Structure formats: structure tokens, C-alpha cells
Amino acid sequence: MMIKALYIHIPFCLAKCKYCDFNSYPLPVFKGRVDEYLGALKKELLMLSKEIPLGGIETIYMGGGTPTILDTGQLLNFMKCLKEIVDFSNVDEITIEANPGTITQEKLLALNNVGFNRISIGVQSLDDNLLKHMGRAHNAEEAVAAVTLARETGWSNINVDLIYGLPNQSNAIWMDTLKKVIDLGPDHISAYGLKIEDNTPWSSDYYNNLLALPEEDSVLEMYETLQAILGDNGYFQYEISNYCKPKKASKHNTVYWHNNYYLGIGSGAASFYNNQRFYNIKNTGQYLDCLSQGLRPIGELLELAQEEQISETMFMNLRLLSGIKIVDFKKRFGISPIDKYYNEIKKLSEMELLDVNEDTIKLTHKGIPLANLVFMEFV
Ligand code: SF4
CATH class of the missing domain: 3.80.30.20 (tm_1862 like domain)
Structure with a gap:
């Protein structure tokens, strides 16, 4: 990507x-x-x-x-x-x-x-x-x-x-x-x-x-x-x-x-690229010092395993009312979100918080204000 x-x-x-x-x-x-x-x-x-x-x-x-x-x-x-x-x-x-x-x-x-x-x-x-x-x-x-x-x-x-x-x-x-x-x-x-x-x-x-x-x-x-x-x-x-x-x-x-790749520059900015999330040094003075020495101002770097990316993609996509496109998810991770989270999705559908069909998984009207509860199931 x-x-x-x-x-x-x-x-x-x-x-x-x-x-x-x-x-x-x-x-x-x-x-x-x-x-x-x-x-x-x-x-x-x-x-x-x-x-x-x-x-x-x-x-x-x-x-x-x-x-x-x-x-x-x-x-x-x-x-x-x-x-x-x-x-x-x-x-x-x-x-x-x-x-x-x-x-x-x-x-x-x-x-x-x-x-x-x-x-x-x-x-x-x-x-x-x-x-x-x-x-x-x-x-x-x-x-x-x-x-x-x-x-x-x-x-x-x-x-x-x-x-x-x-x-x-x-x-x-x-x-x-x-x-x-x-x-x-x-x-x-x-x-x-x-x-x-x-x-x-x-x-x-x-x-x-x-x-x-x-x-x-x-x-x-x-x-x-x-x-x-x-x-x-x-x-x-x-x-x-x-x-x-x-x-x-x-x-x-x-x-x-969509949990796609992005780059952030400046003090404290976050980036996501190549399965890594990196955060710049937050303190603006230290950020400036770092660059004045010709160094990349990275404060923290996290390698994201596939599992973490799947979980993040689930709840980030669900923020959108169009929800998760099952075909896109499968293409990216090689697994259907329904197979991956069968029990969680079944439970949330029964609670009428998620609406699931063959193409998409999305929050219901009732689920929107309770989105944080829904997301916790995928963390
Ligand atoms: S201090 Fe106020 S204006 Fe500045 S970023 Fe924070 S909320 Fe926005």
C-alpha cells in the first residue's frame, strides 16, 4: 500500500x-x-x-x-x-x-x-x-x-x-x-x-x-x-x-x-506505513533539536502484527456508517471478518448493534451511540 x-x-x-x-x-x-x-x-x-x-x-x-x-x-x-x-x-x-x-x-x-x-x-x-x-x-x-x-x-x-x-x-x-x-x-x-x-x-x-x-x-x-x-x-x-x-x-x-497508510510530520505527529506505526517526539523543542542534528525525530515505533491491524481495521472501518466492506477486508487480510470474529459479530447482531449482510458489516442506528461498546469486542 x-x-x-x-x-x-x-x-x-x-x-x-x-x-x-x-x-x-x-x-x-x-x-x-x-x-x-x-x-x-x-x-x-x-x-x-x-x-x-x-x-x-x-x-x-x-x-x-x-x-x-x-x-x-x-x-x-x-x-x-x-x-x-x-x-x-x-x-x-x-x-x-x-x-x-x-x-x-x-x-x-x-x-x-x-x-x-x-x-x-x-x-x-x-x-x-x-x-x-x-x-x-x-x-x-x-x-x-x-x-x-x-x-x-x-x-x-x-x-x-x-x-x-x-x-x-x-x-x-x-x-x-x-x-x-x-x-x-x-x-x-x-x-x-x-x-x-x-x-x-x-x-x-x-x-x-x-x-x-x-x-x-x-x-x-x-x-x-x-x-x-x-x-x-x-x-x-x-x-x-x-x-x-x-x-x-x-x-x-x-x-x-479505512486504516490506510499515512504520513505525519511535525512534533508529535503519527504515521502508519509498512506495518509500522511511528510517533514523532512530542516536545517541540526536542523535535527541533533532533532535526537540527539531522536525525529523524521518531519518539516511538511500533511494529503492528497482522492481528493488531485486523483489530484496528475492524473498529476504524466501523466508525464509518458505510461499515466494513467484507470483500475489501478479505482482500487485505486473507480472511473474512465474519470468520475471524464470528462469536463477537453474532452477539452484537443479536443485541441489534451491528447490521450484517453478505457485503457489509455496519453499526445499526442503535449501535451508533454505543459504538465504543461495539469496538471493545474487537480489541
Ligand atoms: S488550544 Fe484550543 S485552538 Fe489550540 S489546538 Fe487546542 S483546542 Fe484547538
Whole structure:
């Protein structure tokens, strides 16, 4: 299998959100080293291009962090370097993640002109109280302005990221956000339930009983609200947390869900190639030091046995509502998923969590919100 997707990690943000455990830092921490970081990315990609064929790349995703915190010149220069190293002949989706407060008309026009054709905007909520509590660096009005500006500057594939299950969030507040987002007409909506991650300000608040999280039933109600409102407004749910207008599914994330090969560059980025999963050094300072010495910045390398790949492919494919294509699975692993997991699949079908026919295995409507229970059977 060829590498199909390239991920580029930009670990800088305006400020650190209180729930965030991504590998990101407020920009002032690395202010003097941003160009060095971009140079290191280029160096890493060049090193990889000598070992790994990059001609099969179909999607590129610049994520973070907040890539649009970089100035226009830095972004354009980086894209130029990318085009010198990567064969773009098969690339048809190039996404950049953006946050309100880091985009201008000039930047959006330039990015679109240079080849980025999809933008993913971190809106998260359109309730000012919630945004403030989350530590987001923008308010609702600025988030609306960011999505509107992206559309006005010609972006034809816009994703909006949302979070539900937030402290003090009611279903009514969530519904209000959803309706306002729909009015903005994004092509794609990713909506994730909040997870309290360790080593974040919200995890300390949680353990000190300072976080008024909604009950499990309320979170489920929000998930059902999401499915209903988006469904009624022409969005097709194609993955547990992702909805799109026709033909606007994320090609990049679909590579992950199909458990195909991808390459990640930048501090903390993950890659999967040649039956190996490797993770770059997470600490950005150490990542830079490593590349300055001409070394590959690998922090951890795992050889994945066939068994592990089968298990991962099962639950990654099941995230997609189209499910597992039995013929593709058999072609890849030489065994039918039904033969491999006969008892598990039988049990989950009897519980009405999986729908199985001769071509596919997929989550049922009842199984979608209980997907984690289903996945545990294949781990
Ligand atoms: S903007 Fe995104 S990556 Fe940056 S701190 Fe907030 S949640 Fe994390």
C-alpha cells in the first residue's frame, strides 16, 4: 500500500483552551522559533521522501494547533516547499485548520489561490458563556464572522468543528448553536462529545468537582438532537461524529478510518506505513533539536502484527456508517471478518448493534451511540 495522506502539524495557538490535550502551545512560547519549526518540517519531509514513496498522496491536511496563526508569507512559502518535495499529481484535497481571530480576507484569498481547497474552522460553540468557560480565544460573533469570511473569499469546502456535552450546556443551548451553524451553510460539520483529558485545566476542575458536566442521558439527547437537526437540513451522517453535504466527506479522515497508510510530520505527529506505526517526539523543542542534528525525530515505533491491524481495521472501518466492506477486508487480510470474529459479530447482531449482510458489516442506528461498546469486542 502507498501512503495516501500527509498530515502536517503546526503546534501553535493563540492561547491554550482549557479542555485541550493536543500538542499545542500558546505562540509566545515559541515566538522566535516559528521559522525554525517550518524549516524543520521541510527537513523532515525531505528525509522521509528519500525513504518512502510519496507519489500516492491524495490528501494533505495542515492541522494543529492553529496553522492559520502563521502569517500569510510563512504559509505560502511552506506550500511552495511542499510542492517541491511531494508529487501533487494525485492530490485532490488540501485542508487547513483555522481558528477565528487568525484569518483575514487577504490570508484566506492567498491560501485558496495557492491550492488549499478545504478549510476546517474551530467554532466549537456559538454560546459566549460556554466559549469563555472553554478558554477559547474568540466569541460567537467572531466565529460566525470567520465562517462567513471563508465563504465570501471563495472557499467551497468548509468544515465547522463543534463540541457538545460541555459544562453548563443544555440541549436548548446546543440546539441554538446547531441552528445558527446551519444558517452559515458549512459543507461539513464535525461534532464531538467532550472528553475530559488528563493534564488539562478541566481535568483538575473535574476531579475537584468544579465542572458542571451534563448527565449521560442529556449528552445522549444532544447527540440525538444533532442527528435530527443535521439530518433535517440536508447533512448526511457518514461517520460517528461527522456529517456532510453530498460529496463533501473528508477524504483525509477517510484514509484514517479505512486504516490506510499515512504520513505525519511535525512534533508529535503519527504515521502508519509498512506495518509500522511511528510517533514523532512530542516536545517541540526536542523535535527541533533532533532535526537540527539531522536525525529523524521518531519518539516511538511500533511494529503492528497482522492481528493488531485486523483489530484496528475492524473498529476504524466501523466508525464509518458505510461499515466494513467484507470483500475489501478479505482482500487485505486473507480472511473474512465474519470468520475471524464470528462469536463477537453474532452477539452484537443479536443485541441489534451491528447490521450484517453478505457485503457489509455496519453499526445499526442503535449501535451508533454505543459504538465504543461495539469496538471493545474487537480489541
Ligand atoms: S485552538 Fe484547538 S489546538 Fe489550540 S488550544 Fe484550543 S483546542 Fe487546542
